[in-house]
Amino acid sequence: MTAARGPGQESLPGGARDPAHGSAPGAHAGHAREDPGPEVTARAALTRVLEPGDEPAGRWLREHGAVGLMRLLTGPDPQPAALGGAGPRRLAGYRARAAVADPRRDLAAAAAAGCRFVCPGSAQWPTQLDDLGDARPVGLWVRGTPDLRTWALRSVAVVGARACTPYGAHMAHTLAAGLAERGWVVVSGAAYGIDGAAHRGVLSSGGATAAVLACGVDVAYPRGHAGLLGAIAGQGLVLGELPPGSHPTPARFVLRNRVIAALTRGTVVVEAAHRSGSLVTARRARELGRFTMGVPGPATSGLSAGVHELLRGEAVLVTDAAEVVELVGGIGELAPERRGPVLPRDLLHPDTARVLEALPAGRPAQVEELALAAGTGTDEVIGRLYELHSLGFVERLGDGWRLTSQTRR
Template identity: 80%
Template sequence: MTAAASAPGAGRAPGRGPVQAPPAAGPEPRAEPGDEVLARAALTRVLEPGEEHGGRWLRAYGAVGLIRLLTGPEPEPGVLSGVGAERLAGYRRRAAAADPRRDLALAAETGGRFVCPGSAEWPSQLDDLGDARPVGLWVRGRPSLRAWALRSVAVVGARACTPYGAHMAQSLAGELAERGWVVVSGAAYGIDGAAHRGALAAGGATVAVLACGVDVPYPRGHAGLLGRIASQGLLLGELPPGSHPTPSRFVLRNRVIAALTRGTVVVEAAHRSGSLVTARRAQALGRITMGIPGPATSGLSAGVHELLRGEAALVTDAAEVVELVGGMGELAPERRGPVIARDLLGPDAVRVLEALPAGRPADLGELALAAGTGTDEVIGRLYELHSLGFVERQGDGWQLTSKRPRGGAYGGVPRRGGR
């Protein structure tokens, strides 16, 4: 496997200047990739992402054995089953043309590397995909993919999103990044781009899962954004350097987003949105699926609302997302409206307060009858309410004060006798 670019500050001792290399020493030799790495890198040129018959072949013969079967003499019928003769011939032509050493060198030139199943950086949760598991991942960026994937959340949604959707995706991603979570998305226009920008703006971590080579800036309008992600986060994909996206590859990369992360949040999605493919794949894999609701009249939120009517959880901010995907005790704060003066009263005082008519004073007997208690209890509660500014005395009677405590005396409850 090719080595990634060295981390910033390499070659410096802590608190000192640059360490001088011995004059006779030459450049450090690069470790040669093993047969398994070369075979899997070659297979990314042969198999399309998510081809389950390819996964079955890998399970049966191993990567090295499969490449030998595809590049050696014509295998006996039934050895590579599941595809027709014409398609198998196409695989053999691709295998003969594959040059994994060249692909590994091209990836290294852009700071990339190839990560295989079984390697220290491989995220084992991708194994949940079974035979549809990636052959390997081409990765560009310095952080460890395995370490980042352990605490990651996918934020996906519509390409043609509304300003509301873009705002929600960007703010949600920023809040998640500030809490130490990695935001994963697909680098597309709309919600994906907003999510990446939100995480980057917060100085946080973000991963873009691509349907093309990690050296291909697609979409072109996101070339700058992809460059920022490569320098601050990670770009990854199943396709080798120089590969371009196709419609089917976009759909298939969604399974990687779903499997890689602890949960998926959908922000705006119509009924036929590809984001729903990600969410439903996440559900099938046992991951947490969440949705941010939109206006009931918005077609761009119709797919999200359909998810929320099923197994998806409704969320509105990062705290609610973390409560679902985080560890024990990472609870969202209790949500309630503002505390008003009336909330602080005891039930007996509230009963007397509600017995007071609007616009006129009432005597003790009337209040005791309306409150269903004795006059002694009424007198005690009236003096309590008077000290708090709720009522005032008018001769022998009592009435509501014209200057009620801040927040209103009734907290939205209609006054007795009011209109």
């Protein structure tokens, strides 16, 4: 993918060219044009140099641009003021990584694997990620054909415990399938447990799902989900901040969660213990002004304790896809009213119901007794009793009235 350099095109780290002669920022690899341009090339290199969520480095990127930052990291030692906030040892680590970064190779490897690199300024860049400020991803490596920006506009995160219960897996599966059937993209992390159940729920309904990874998008992690990740890439999207071949670490999993939170309209936590990483996603979503939701579980379950703690705070309790959509959707997308079955006595006029309630359960009663108990006149009681008789609620026994056997149940 290396392009020949023409007159006046200054060579930059990683084979990039001077911005004045490059392509527009935000172009992405995997399309017909071979040269992605200096901005994209520099950003691809920086995904190999910087760890996700590195805010000091994000500030340098904002101040100097991707091409300028790569120049600083690969040229002579920069002035301390240019890259403030990093000690000598940390800066040496950045420079060592920058010296061996080969973005052209990474972009070519991504294209060969059916992946592309999307960065700020691209038509496919989800601008809601800009809410992360200096912790915004340098760019995203994406596997799958759908348009990332379009999908992210109508997406919900479904996350939770890896060691989930059958109840949690069932709820994640049915909730995600319901969201997909309503036209929503379900985003999760492709981990075991709740994440996997959510992805499978969407795939089984033929819907749209996206997996955000803490490793390269060409790496099957966890290994047991290699088939699932292939299915997601075939029907949806697999994306991440790390370049091809990168392995996951505990810190990268935590930082990955901020992307899930920022990318989506809201986050639903299905099951989570007190120290679950999915709670990090939910709290970050709340900080970003997104909706935070939780599915309740048994009060005695430790795997629901974290969710219940969220629900005691600012999270909203949800039990199905309709209730999620009512929060994150547009005006008029309301969940159906929840109520128990309507009983025949619920349809009675209040005065008739009061006479019915005055009838004792185990014996007949006289009209005068019922008038006293109902607080009304005998003529009114007689009229209401005949109405109840026609509806099958009461029967006459001599001079008294009693409840029918069906009413007494």
